[in-house]
Amino acid sequence: xxxERKCRDIKFLVGDGIFAAETILTKLGIEGTCRxxxxxxxxxxxxxxxxxxxxxxxxxxxxxxxxxxxxxxxxATAYEEALEGVRSKLHNHPDQKHAQYLETHIxxxxxxxxxxxVQSFPGHLNIQGNAPAEANHASIVARVGSLVMEPVxxxxxxxxxxxxxxxxxxxxxxxxxxxCQALAMQSTDRSTIEALKGLSSWGFxxxxxxxxxxxKLHHRKSLDxxxxxxxxxxxxxxTIEASTDVCSCPVWVATGGTTQCSHLLILQxxxxxxxxxVRWHQRTALGKITPYx
Ligand SMILES: [Zn+2]
Numbered sequence: 001x002x003x004e005r006k007c008r009d010i011k012f013l014v015g016d017g018i019f020a021a022e023t024i025l026t027k028l029g030i031e032g033t034c035r036x037x038x039x040x041x042x043x044x045x046x047x048x049x050x051x052x053x054x055x056x057x058x059x060x061x062x063x064x065x066x067x068x069x070x071x072x073x074x075x076a077t078a079y080e081e082a083l084e085g086v087r088s089k090l091h092n093h094p095d096q097k098h099a100q101y102l103e104t105h106i107x108x109x110x111x112x113x114x115x116x117x118v119q120s121f122p123g124h125l126n127i128q129g130n131a132p133a134e135a136n137h138a139s140i141v142a143r144v145g146s147l148v149m150e151p152v153x154x155x156x157x158x159x160x161x162x163x164x165x166x167x168x169x170x171x172x173x174x175x176x177x178x179x180c181q182a183l184a185m186q187s188t189d190r191s192t193i194e195a196l197k198g199l200s201s202w203g204f205x206x207x208x209x210x211x212x213x214x215x216k217l218h219h220r221k222s223l224d225x226x227x228x229x230x231x232x233x234x235x236x237x238x239t240i241e242a243s244t245d246v247c248s249c250p251v252w253v254a255t256g257g258t259t260q261c262s263h264l265l266i267l268q269x270x271x272x273x274x275x276x277x278v279r280w281h282q283r284t285a286l287g288k289i290t291p292y293x
Pocket of ligand 1: 247248249250251252261262263264
């Protein structure tokens with residue numbers, strides 16, 4: 001479905017517990033460039049979650065708050081405190097298989113789900129699950145049906161669905177292109193005009209967010225060459241290295257350095273399209289996206 005997307009460019013594979021062994025990375029030869037993330041819903045949901053199933057619903061109800069905090073962990077300290085909470089509750093449990101499960105299937109796999117760890121990996125995009133893939137699957141079932149089909153008929157149905165989606169998407173992209181041209185004519189800000197013409201809908205939302213944040217910041221260059229930012233209301237400060245192409249803030253890390261965060265927008269003096277990876281660009285060459293029409 002995406003022939004121009006290189007395997008080595010994929011930063012995360014998101015799925016349920018079947019991927020916990022991470023062997024898929026080795027099989028695809030991307031163990032050095034890609035990480036596995038376990039879908040949060042598939043871990044914690046009372047209906048389909050692997051942890052309620054492993055502990056049983058009664059025991060899980062006692063552990064749920066701490067286990068949820070281990071998944072949504074804002075910091076290493078919060079994770080450790082929640083882990084100790086679960087350990088203490090399992091310490092005197094008559095069946096020690098639960099304590100063992102906690103250590104071998106949860107704590108030792110924390111790099112696959114704990115937010116404070118996952119969000120330190122570049123390019124995580126703040127994802128917490130595989131909802132888009134689930135939605136895609138639901139769409140296929142809705143359009144094609146859940147009955148077993150001959151492979152040729154199934155392929156035909158999938159192709160028809162794909163063409164239908166492409167047609168709808170092309171319409172949205174064309175509409176977006178025209179709207180952006182109109183909005184650019186109404187704006188007087190050079191950066192905003194260039195961003196409207198250069199970025200896709202998703203990319204422009206990130207740009208707008210970065211602009212709004214940058215307007216709350218003061219910038220000062222220190223004698224050692226580093227750049228310091230602080231909020232106009234004095235609430236906090238961030239210091240970044242001298243390079244104007246690299247930032248250490250969570251937004252820049254989340255996109256794997258493929259966009260401009262609020263700090264780089266300030267340091268780079270506005271929006272240049274080349275600072276944004278192609279994935280965020282608006283597809284102005286509309287002829288290229290209608291290969292089936
Ligand atoms: Zn930044």
